[in-house]
Amino acid sequence: MPRPRTVPDDDLYDRLAEVFRVAGFEGASLGALADGAGLQRASLYHRFPEGKVQMAEAVMRRVRERFEQALEPMTGHPDVAAGVAESAGRISEIYADGTLPCVLDTLTLSGAPDGVRAGAAAVTGAWIDAMATAARRAGASPEQAQAAAEEAFVRIEGSLVLARLRGDAGAFRRTIAALPQLLLGAEQLPE
């Protein structure tokens, strides 16, 4: 029977994600990752024998999991509007109300291993698909729903960049607040 880990896997992945998301792959040093995890560097290598690449891949899998949890109400809640509102709130939490950069953006810059890039692309696809599903449930055509979902993704990512550049998360908060209107009013958009 294995000895209990002092830091559970999911917590560890979340802590590492905090470092990767603000620093990118190459910018995240082992020292910074160890500090963030609350472990020594050598202890990280025990958990991730393949080193930083494996850490980033684990982080990306955990990110996908967190998004799946955040997006579940959007596709599963019986009341679509309530589900979208609930998911919008959970997405806002992931980004600490707009004060943290998106790991999909920052962890895919130069130096990122292919596996991490592929993982980020998969999260992006799953996220957009979930938003498109919500738009469809609200009555949009497949094309309208896909367009609205992509626009929502674009606005969230863009407003996070603006928030960081300005040191003011207002743009992000407005985007989150507008999410229900954007997805649920999709059938009113021109194709």
Next chain:
Amino acid sequence: MPRPRTVPDDDLYDRLAEVFRVAGFEGASLGALADGAGLQRASLYHRFPEGKVQMAEAVMRRVRERFEQALEPMTGHPDVAAGVAESAGRISEIYADGTLPCVLDTLTLSGAPDGVRAGAAAVTGAWIDAMATAARRAGASPEQAQAAAEEAFVRIEGSLVLARLRGDAGAFRRTIAALPQLLLGAEQLPE
């Protein structure tokens, strides 16, 4: 009389920007910067005695200059619509039609010196101001113009992230194509 430089300053800054924008500040190694510039590392230190920080600051000043040139038609062209269309094309060129990340995004991650962050904030402000000016010239109220300009910025930055994640610049191209409608039709948007 100083000996002519083999690489003119502006060209050098542009080449360094190519490296910084895909790698971020910490991710851009001196070796990569030297390769991109076509110089040895020591030669870079002759141009930039204060090292990488000074390089990034020079790059940011050059970026501002390039945006000012790109945005000039938007504020200065007698025909606003023609000016916005021309500027949209020049912006698209800066991003190589959506295939290159935004240096404002990537060069402001963790590790970026304060001077670089301030420079990026200044470029952001100037860019949004120019777009707001165009919207005002087309008849929008100050509030409508500001909102439309911020939305345009958000969509450009967000679509660049999506383009990179997908390996498909379609979203960016659509955003650029929609820029005139977004800015010139601003008076039709709700506040």
Next chain:
DNA sequence: GTCTATACTCGGATAGAC
């Protein structure tokens, strides 16, 4: 499973020849 100690590589920066 985590730690201290250590080997080794790479990145940032400088000296001095041409």
Next chain:
DNA sequence: GTCTATCCGAGTATAGAC
């Protein structure tokens, strides 16, 4: 102004004790 050669610290990774 650019180059080769070099120093030094930081970063990645491993060995082995507890």
